Each structure stands twice: as C-alpha cells, then as structure tokens.
Amino acid sequence: MEQVETRQMSESFRLGAVLALAGGFLDAYTYLVRGGVFANAQTGNIVLLGVRLMEGDWAGAGHYLVPILAFAAGVLTAELVHARCGRWERLHWRQLTVAAEMILLVAVALLPGWADSGANVLVSYVCAVQVQSFRKVAGSAFATTMCTGNLRSGTEALYRGWLTGEREDLRRAGRYYGIIVFFCAGAALGAWCSGAWGRRAVLAASLLLFAAFLLMFRRKNTCGGGESGIK
Known part of the structure; x- marks a missing residue:
C-alpha cells in the first residue's frame, strides 16, 4: 500500500497566497494612509x-529605530509561541x-x-510575526511580507529549470512568481481599500488573516492530493 505523507496547510501554496495578499495590502496601507512608510521590510x-x-538627528534616528525593534520583537514572539x-x-x-x-x-x-508612528510599529510587529511563522511553501523557503528573496529564488529556479529541463525547478519558479503576483494584487487591493475607507481599511487585511486562520484547519496530503482535517 502506498504510504501517504501529510504536511500542515501552513506550507501550502493556497495559504501562502492568502498571506501574500495580506502582506501586500499592509505595505500599501502604511504607505498611503500611515505616513508614506513601508512597514513590512526593515531595510529602508x-x-x-x-x-x-x-x-546627528537623534530624534529622527529613534523614529526609525522603534519599528526595527518592533520587528525584532515580532520574530521573538513567534519563536516563543512555537516553543510554548x-x-x-x-x-x-x-x-x-x-x-x-x-x-x-x-x-x-x-x-x-496623530498615532501613525504607533500604527506603523504595530504593523511592523505583525509582519515580523507572520514572516517568522510562515517560512516555507511546498518545502521551499518563501516570504509572504516582502518580495526580494522570492524574486531572487524564483529567477534562480527558472534558470536551473531552463538549463536542465527539470520540471520541479520550473514548478518551484512558478510558485515563487505566483506569490509575488498575489503580493502585488494585495497591494492593489490595499490601495483601493485605503482610498475608500482610510484608516479603517486595515480591517480588510484582518479578514484576509481570518481566512488564513480557517484554512489552517485543513491538512494537505503530499501524496495522493487529498485533504483532511488536522488531527
């Protein structure tokens, strides 16, 4: 009898796509509504x-240090929840x-x-928790709140697939680019909602996360293609 292996829905492309929608949404929201900043990635x-x-602008330095620390705190929080x-x-x-x-x-x-800085800190914290908690799609390292790494890995997989004809590399490239497309779609949705609802638009991102929460009650089979509830 063929052995059927299972993995959590947390590594499925479907869930990664929903989380990428939320990630793109939040970046557009903070940029358009909360002072023109990107709260997902901390490089800037x-x-x-x-x-x-x-x-020598110490106050200005503190303005950028706080979301960096919030992002680090989000990573620590995810690890603590995982451990406990x-x-x-x-x-x-x-x-x-x-x-x-x-x-x-x-x-x-x-x-x-007037509390835009606090809002950006909270969004940075949320994005850090998400990027640390969801790090793989179909066994490959992904990020759902930023695109640079996905673009690099997707292009690398595309090159290897084109060079060797290996279909799995091409499928992996498709998944990477697919996550980028969903991130972009999330940014577009975030821009529309921000224009329509202003500060309250972020509630739509919360609904996307609720959809992700519900999806995780399912478990995806790596062999056979079926799904069953989490035991």
Missing part, C-alpha cells in the same frame, strides 16, 4: 537610521500567531491619524 528603516545617526505551544493538538501554534495578528490589526484601525 535601517538605511534611514544610519543616515539620521550620521546627521508547538505541541498543542487542537489548535496549531501558527493559528495562534495569526489570531494575534488579526487582533493587533483591529487595534491599528482604531488608532487616529
């Missing part, structure tokens, strides 16, 4: 931190992180315009 904040330090709750049977530890993200995004929606 680190560069601007260095610039402000060189200029990783053996829970009825609720997957990643579902706990997604539930926390949803709650924090509701809090972001309630913050007024």
Whole structure:
C-alpha cells in the first residue's frame, strides 16, 4: 500500500497566497494612509537610521529605530509561541500567531491619524510575526511580507529549470512568481481599500488573516492530493 505523507496547510501554496495578499495590502496601507512608510521590510528603516545617526538627528534616528525593534520583537514572539505551544493538538501554534495578528490589526484601525508612528510599529510587529511563522511553501523557503528573496529564488529556479529541463525547478519558479503576483494584487487591493475607507481599511487585511486562520484547519496530503482535517 502506498504510504501517504501529510504536511500542515501552513506550507501550502493556497495559504501562502492568502498571506501574500495580506502582506501586500499592509505595505500599501502604511504607505498611503500611515505616513508614506513601508512597514513590512526593515531595510529602508535601517538605511534611514544610519543616515539620521550620521546627521546627528537623534530624534529622527529613534523614529526609525522603534519599528526595527518592533520587528525584532515580532520574530521573538513567534519563536516563543512555537516553543510554548508547538505541541498543542487542537489548535496549531501558527493559528495562534495569526489570531494575534488579526487582533493587533483591529487595534491599528482604531488608532487616529496623530498615532501613525504607533500604527506603523504595530504593523511592523505583525509582519515580523507572520514572516517568522510562515517560512516555507511546498518545502521551499518563501516570504509572504516582502518580495526580494522570492524574486531572487524564483529567477534562480527558472534558470536551473531552463538549463536542465527539470520540471520541479520550473514548478518551484512558478510558485515563487505566483506569490509575488498575489503580493502585488494585495497591494492593489490595499490601495483601493485605503482610498475608500482610510484608516479603517486595515480591517480588510484582518479578514484576509481570518481566512488564513480557517484554512489552517485543513491538512494537505503530499501524496495522493487529498485533504483532511488536522488531527
């Protein structure tokens, strides 16, 4: 009898696509509604931190240091939840992180315009929790809140597939590019919602995470293609 292996839905392309939608949405939201910043990736904040330090602008440096620290705190939180709750049977530890993200995004929606810095800190924290909790799609390393690594890995896989004719490399490239497309679609959705609803638009991202939360009650078979509930 053929042995059927299972893996958590947390590594499925379907869930990765939903999370990428949320990631792109949040980047568009913070840029358009919360002061023209990108809260998902911290490279820009680190560069601007260095610039402000060189200029002797300590207050400006602190403005960029806070979201960097919030991102680091989000990574630590995800690891702590994994360590403390990783053996829970009825609720997957990643579902706990997604539930926390949803709650924090509701809090972001309630913050007024003068608290944009606090909103960006919370979104940075949420994105860090997500990127640390969901690191693979179909066994390959992915990110759902930023695209640079996905673009590099996807192009590398495409080159290897074209050079060797290996179909798995081509499928892997397709998954990487697919996640990028969903991230872009999320940014477009975020731009539309931000224009229509302003600060409250982030609630739509919370709904996307709720969809991800529900998807994780299913388990995907790596052999045979079926799905069954999480045991």
